[in-house]
Amino acid sequence: MSLDPVLARIDSDLEAATDRLLDLLRIPSISTDPAFKAECDRAADWLVADLQSLGAEASKRPTSGHPMVVGHIDGPGPHLLFYGHYDVQPVDPLTLWDRDPFDPQIEDTPRGRVIRGRGSSDDKGQLMTFVEACRAWKAEHGELPCKITFFFEGEEESGSPSLIPFMKDNAAELTADIALICDTGLFDSRVPAITTMLRGLLGEEVCITGPDKDLHSGMYGGAAMNPIRVLARIIAALHDDTGRITVPGFYDGVPEIPDALKAQWDGLGFDASAFLGDVGLADPAGEQGRSALEMLWSRPTCEVNGISGGYEGDGFKTVLPSKASAKISFRLVGQQDPHALRESFRDHVRSMVPADCKVEFKGHGASPASVMSTDHPAFEAARQALSDEWPDAAAYVGCGGSIPIAGYFKNLLDMDAMLIGFGKDDDQIHSPNEKYDLESFHKGIRSWARVLAAVS
Amino acid sequence: MSLDPVLARIDSDLEAATDRLLDLLRIPSISTDPAFKAECDRAADWLVADLQSLGAEASKRPTSGHPMVVGHIDGPGPHLLFYGHYDVQPVDPLTLWDRDPFDPQIEDTPRGRVIRGRGSSDDKGQLMTFVEACRAWKAEHGELPCKITFFFEGEEESGSPSLIPFMKDNAAELTADIALICDTGLFDSRVPAITTMLRGLLGEEVCITGPDKDLHSGMYGGAAMNPIRVLARIIAALHDDTGRITVPGFYDGVPEIPDALKAQWDGLGFDASAFLGDVGLADPAGEQGRSALEMLWSRPTCEVNGISGGYEGDGFKTVLPSKASAKISFRLVGQQDPHALRESFRDHVRSMVPADCKVEFKGHGASPASVMSTDHPAFEAARQALSDEWPDAAAYVGCGGSIPIAGYFKNLLDMDAMLIGFGKDDDQIHSPNEKYDLESFHKGIRSWARVLAAVS
Structure with a gap:
């Protein structure tokens, strides 16, 4: 199955894909606020229908909180599980938004076109990059290059109370060769990233x-x-x-990070002065003798x-x-x-x-911290695929924050997890005027199409 | 002029004196709350009338805030200025009071009879001990053993904004040989005190x-x-x-406190364990090698x-x-x-x-701190007079808090000030259910009668 026509179809279908995302963004699925319970349910229904529209066997699965969405598409090659979340953060203070957070639109900005609205980056836009990649493969070739399980959560922004019980109760159905998670960011606009270290x-x-x-x-x-x-x-x-x-x-x-990884990090040219200067600081405040990037990612x-x-x-x-x-x-x-x-x-x-x-x-x-082993061959394959799509080579990076789901896949289902995402530092997730670059969305879809080909 | 009939008159007049105090306590002269401005004025009027009733030339003196009351009674001997304040603290939370704070009454308690009501101790009750002593002298002998100036403030509980300007503007009228201040306490129920050190x-x-x-x-x-x-x-x-x-x-x-004063403090038998135990503590927390009393009074x-x-x-x-x-x-x-x-x-x-x-x-x-020189002969005279009235000898004590008026008398009018008061630690000043022991009031009046005789 050839990749090029899939990429061409993604390009030509971008406007329709964007419209689908805007449709999902209109649903105010704020998981932490009981007033929006029905809206969370509606977002889950929307995803079930969308997965079904591209040929997946999909269903909404009740929990004691908001429902999960699980879908399957059979295929040759390895079995990949893809995780994302359809719930979003509250929007207050509403007065700081330049528009209705649930009336999303495409805006032209000095830094390029963006999709503006709550959830555009975290995580509906990121989630849909993967769905759209699958849709293009299916449309072009009638099938996917690998077997896929979709696993969407509706409680990520409210502490994931149902996640562990659901994973335990459905362990067989959710176990695959590797998990893919799309809830992280690029290193910068030129360098895509696979996040292999998350702090606990x-x-x-x-x-x-x-x-x-x-x-x-x-x-x-x-x-x-x-x-x-x-x-x-x-x-x-x-x-x-x-x-x-x-x-x-x-x-x-x-641990001290391995020399090879340290060399790669040094090669990223992280600008500590600019990073700290953005928030009015100049001096890295952590352990003496460590770089700012080490302080953030590995200390x-x-x-x-x-x-x-x-x-x-x-x-x-x-x-x-x-x-x-x-x-x-x-x-x-x-x-x-x-x-x-x-x-x-x-x-x-x-x-x-x-x-x-x-x-x-x-x-x-x-x-605890999550430290992903990159031994699974999917890591190097994905890194090459991402490097093919973006201007510069992809990097294995750390993340100062915590994404517990990666640890759960390892501990509950014995699966490695690969975190690939296309968010940018200025996406204002959890804040007013959240946005997702149209470039993140477009190249994100193309990236996943490449990753699917590469790991299959 | 003999002291004994004055003391006898104080004893026989106690009920009437108490009624006068209750009358003053009924006026809600809360200085910090503008809603009670007229009540502060009314308390000043009450005091003017009361001073006039005992033969003083007295008047209410306007300020940009609440008025001052100034009165004079001529007499032989030294010229004493007496300071007290007629304003009181707010009463909230009102729900914690067992009765209306401005409907005072005499109550029998396990520890003796008390006058209950806002201002009973701080400072209306204390202020009236001096006024009643003067009344008894005047009634018994037709004159006082010394010249007296009364100086009552109505803003002590709200930062005394008018005090310094008023003292400067009326310096000649307010300057006397020594100032008496009745806004402090006994050392304990047996030991009267002259406070000679206040912290800044x-x-x-x-x-x-x-x-x-x-x-x-x-x-x-x-x-x-x-x-x-x-x-x-x-x-x-x-x-x-x-x-x-x-x-x-x-x-x-x-400074290190003089050996004689230190010896006197040591002799007071201050119970640091009980003092700290009352608030759930056991160990003096200040400088090593200092007693708890030093920590409170002189460090x-x-x-x-x-x-x-x-x-x-x-x-x-x-x-x-x-x-x-x-x-x-x-x-x-x-x-x-x-x-x-x-x-x-x-x-x-x-x-x-x-x-x-x-x-x-x-x-x-x-x-700054106020440290009173006890060189003025009135100090030893007053100490003897207090010792005659109470079970044990009077002590020169310190006070951890700050009473700026003492410093103003020194700095603005070049007068020493002698702080004598009859409050007890459990008077709950500034708190709900404020009280003043009837014994404090009665023996307080008798104490001032003795002091007047002693210093004349």
Whole structure:
């Protein structure tokens, strides 16, 4: 089966493909807001119908939350599972949108044509790149070069409560040779990327109690322990002067990245000054002796996401507060064990709390890092296919964020996952005026058509 | 002029004196709330009439805020100025009061009879102890043993905006040999006190800015500087491991208290365990090697009164915030210069801010400590008089809080001030269910009658 006519058909069908995407974007499938439950259901129905229109056997599958969509197209060659999500983030503050977020349109901008609307990039537009690639193959050749399972979730933006149970209950149906995930980005507009490292996440809330009530700082100050002072000392001690994190055992399981990958990263020409300059900073703030890209992609972090205590309003109040609290999160890499680190962190904090104070912890998310082995031949095949489509060669990259689904495929279904996406840094996902470049959509479809050929 | 019949008259007139106080307490003279402006005026009128009823030449004196009340009674001997305030704190939350705060009454409690109502202790009840002592002297002997000026303020609970201008404009009229202030407490129910040391106060707000917008902690964490981490390191570094404050020059002008005073304090038998135990603490938190009483009365402090930054709501948000801020205050003693320390503090903080972050300061109050010289013979005379009235000998004590009026008398009118009061720690001033022990009121009046005799 020849690739060229498939690519030609994608080019000629682009306007129709875009119209289909706009149609899907009009459905306000906000998963976290119960008011939009019926709309999530409608988006699932739309996808079932669309998959059926290109010849897939597809159905909406109920869960205790929003439904999953599962579809199959038989074919020769390897079996690929494709994952995407049809739910979107809330749109508030609505006043910051330049147009109705669910009345999408194509806009001409100084940086090129874009598809504007909630979900255009995250993740409906990305999801449809794969669907459209399959449609073109099927239309041109009457069949696909490989066997495909489509797996669409409707709860990705609201914590995926049904995902693990559904994967366990349907393990046989969802197991394939490899999983493809389209929820990441290009390295830049010239360099496509396969994301092979995602950081994990551990969240902890720490509350220090000193006196059992708020006190007058004149009447008690000096003699009574101030919990903000205790908390500040704890936070200050979480990093040493070289930027390393001091929790005992924290670096257990943190690997040095292989030389070959490091050389590839160095070759990307990542502009740390521009990256930090965009947000008003100049100096990489992490471990001394590491590049900014290493800090982001391959090194663990400890960040304080919030802190609170005492009087926070306008003016001044000379209170000596009873309580102070902080939300602290760790991005994890390699084989770091979030559960072991949670205990080690708590012990470490307890060791710094004076006898006169109490500490309470509240645990939040705990997910390990995902490090994809690129040994599966699909990785090199896909990298070549992407390099053929885009101006420069594709790179294996890391990602500072966390996408738990990649780990679930590995741990629950024993499948490697390959993360390929076409989003750009300025897509404003989760923010007002989300967009997806028309180039991302068009070349994204062509990229998947090439990947299907390459891995088959 | 003999003291004994004056004391007897005070005893026999107690019920009438209490009724007069209840009458004054019924006026809701909340100075901070403009809705009660007319009530403040009414309280001033009440006091003018009451002073006139005992033979004073008294008048209400307008200011740009609430009026002052000034009265004079001529007499032999020294000239004493008495200061008190007729305004009260707001009463919210009203639901925590067991009765209408402005419908005062005498209540029997397990600890004795109390006068319950807003202002009963702070400061209407205390103010009236002096007025009633003068009334008894005048009634018994037809004159007072000394010349008296009464000076009542109506803005003490709302920052005293008119006080300094009024004192400057009326300096000649308000200047006396010594000022008496009744706005402090007993050391305990057996030991009366003359407060000779009040701490000063310096307030600073510190805001650290890192990135110029809130960032995603996955996408930027590690490479971008977190302002909460910067702020925590600054706060942690404000005390060394022995509890001393690290601001350069901070201890300039901090005296060791004289041995005689220290010996007197040691003799008070202050129960640090009970004091801290009342608020759920056990260990004095200040400088190592100092007693809790020293920490409270004679040592400077640095307290964080509030801290804020990032996400402070329920749950978790993996934000790397742009800003973090803290409200920090210092209690000052001896000759510490608040203005010099403000600059030293700011330089100290700036030295700890990384090049990539910005720091902004907002200055709040700056008042030096008040340390009263007890050289004036009125001090020892009053101490003896108080010792005659109460079970145990009177003590010279410190106070951790700040009462700026004492410093104003010294700086503006070159008068020493003697702070004598009869409040107790459990009076719940500024809080719901404020009370004043009937014993405080009765023995307070008797105490002032004795002081008037002693200093004349």
